[in-house]
Amino acid sequence: MAKVYNWHLGRDMSYPYEGAYPERQWAFVFNINRCIACQTCSFACKSTWTFSKGQEYMWWNNVETKPYGGYPQGWDVKILQLLDQAHQQAGLPARWDQSRRDGAERPYGTYDGLTIFEAAERANPQQEVAIGYEPTDQEWSAPNFYEDTPTGATSSPGDTTLEPVTLPEHKTWFFYLQRLCNHCTYPACLAACPRHAIYKRPEDGIVLIDQERCRGYRKCVAACPYKKTMYRATTRVSEKCVGCYPRIEGKDPLYPGQPLETRCMSVCPGKIRIQGLVPMNPDGSWTEDRYNPIYYLVKVAKVALPLYPQFGTEPNGYYIPPRWAPRTYLHQMFGPGVDDAIERYSNPDRELLAVMQLFRSTQQIIFRYEIIQGPKVFEATVGGRKWEMYNDTVVGYGKDGQEVTRVSVEEGVQERPMQYINSL
Numbered sequence: 001m002a003k004v005y006n007w008h009l010g011r012d013m014s015y016p017y018e019g020a021y022p023e024r025q026w027a028f029v030f031n032i033n034r035c036i037a038c039q040t041c042s043f044a045c046k047s048t049w050t051f052s053k054g055q056e057y058m059w060w061n062n063v064e065t066k067p068y069g070g071y072p073q074g075w076d077v078k079i080l081q082l083l084d085q086a087h088q089q090a091g092l093p094a095r096w097d098q099s100r101r102d103g104a105e106r107p108y109g110t111y112d113g114l115t116i117f118e119a120a121e122r123a124n125p126q127q128e129v130a131i132g133y134e135p136t137d138q139e140w141s142a143p144n145f146y147e148d149t150p151t152g153a154t155s156s157p158g159d160t161t162l163e164p165v166t167l168p169e170h171k172t173w174f175f176y177l178q179r180l181c182n183h184c185t186y187p188a189c190l191a192a193c194p195r196h197a198i199y200k201r202p203e204d205g206i207v208l209i210d211q212e213r214c215r216g217y218r219k220c221v222a223a224c225p226y227k228k229t230m231y232r233a234t235t236r237v238s239e240k241c242v243g244c245y246p247r248i249e250g251k252d253p254l255y256p257g258q259p260l261e262t263r264c265m266s267v268c269p270g271k272i273r274i275q276g277l278v279p280m281n282p283d284g285s286w287t288e289d290r291y292n293p294i295y296y297l298v299k300v301a302k303v304a305l306p307l308y309p310q311f312g313t314e315p316n317g318y319y320i321p322p323r324w325a326p327r328t329y330l331h332q333m334f335g336p337g338v339d340d341a342i343e344r345y346s347n348p349d350r351e352l353l354a355v356m357q358l359f360r361s362t363q364q365i366i367f368r369y370e371i372i373q374g375p376k377v378f379e380a381t382v383g384g385r386k387w388e389m390y391n392d393t394v395v396g397y398g399k400d401g402q403e404v405t406r407v408s409v410e411e412g413v414q415e416r417p418m419q420y421i422n423s424l
């Protein structure tokens, strides 16, 4: 295997191919704290891409209730178990070394454990490029199994490690996890396909399955740790989220020539989603782009974290973790950046509060933002500290530098004139 640098892990890791990086990378940030599980995102995708015969079970976007829910059922527990077995066999701990944190380049320190690629490499003889499994029909049968099912504060008698850390009056907890293909920088699906039928687009990093080349070998289904490639029995080839590439290319007649956020992103009534394109350097690191909202949230404010970074695919979906869930659970899911991210999100500074207003304020992809400072409108004590709120205005600019959105921190109030008081 080749060696590639994975900045989520803060180190080089094994991958079957040399690194090849797009000019810009398709990426998103989801704020878990805001999701209402309405599934509008799931249905927007389904009604656009997966409404045909053989695609019935395909939910390229799904929203599951954690800790029990999952589609396919138990997907993350199974991958974590496989990874754990590999560590036990190798006699290695799966640790993060946070003393090696280093700014935007190594924001979470280094991961000293095995990735799914490295775990597979240790098998003798090596059978697969990544450890994984193919879900059964039964596991694909209930997309929203365990919806809204909470868990108790402890995982077993005497074990208090899952005790909620905030809102202690709530003795049970759950949260919604919104999931789609992460268009990974080091896709396991791509690495596993013996037909070389999966490719990553050089212009935007979207990962696609070539429907002509695919022969239905399903190695991609087994290798994707997020279980986001799906086999279609009617065509005998696999399919996956296409990143709504026509919208990214500016082909949507709504705004000709302008990159638009994907279908699942642009419909979200909870305003939890923002999507963008981050510029990349030829070595796979993100080019510093301070006022790109995605760059700011991930690399500067560091409130948004990758999902299961230890898997090693360098996923390009980032999550603002829920404030109320047990930290041990969140550390396993989002890595060691969780505590800082929740602290910053709970006491947002002026810039973060303004940038948070950009979520779902336009369908056009925001390439740069600017903040116009406004007056102080509120003051409070949060967590024993003084917190001030300013009515700043944040302006978003599109691909060609044109203004695409303008929102202020305080929501505007519309007073309906008397003559329209009772009419639409």
Ligand code: SF4
Pocket: 034, 035, 036, 037, 038, 039, 040, 041, 042, 063, 178, 267, 268, 269, 270, 271, 272, 273
């Ligand atoms: Fe959550 Fe938004 Fe999807 Fe609704 S549309 S389930 S709020 S992510």
Ligand code: SF4
Pocket: 180, 181, 182, 183, 184, 186, 187, 188, 189, 190, 207, 223, 224, 225, 226, 227, 228, 229, 240, 313
């Ligand atoms: Fe491939 Fe899975 Fe990564 Fe999507 S999430 S690019 S399907 S490995």
Ligand code: SF4
Pocket: 044, 045, 046, 048, 049, 060, 061, 180, 181, 241, 242, 243, 244, 262, 263, 264, 265
């Ligand atoms: Fe579906 Fe497009 Fe969202 Fe992918 S990006 S899950 S194809 S709506």
Ligand code: F3S
Pocket: 192, 193, 194, 195, 196, 197, 198, 209, 213, 214, 215, 216, 217, 218, 219, 220, 221, 237, 238
């Ligand atoms: Fe390859 Fe997956 Fe098709 S492994 S052949 S893309 S089913």
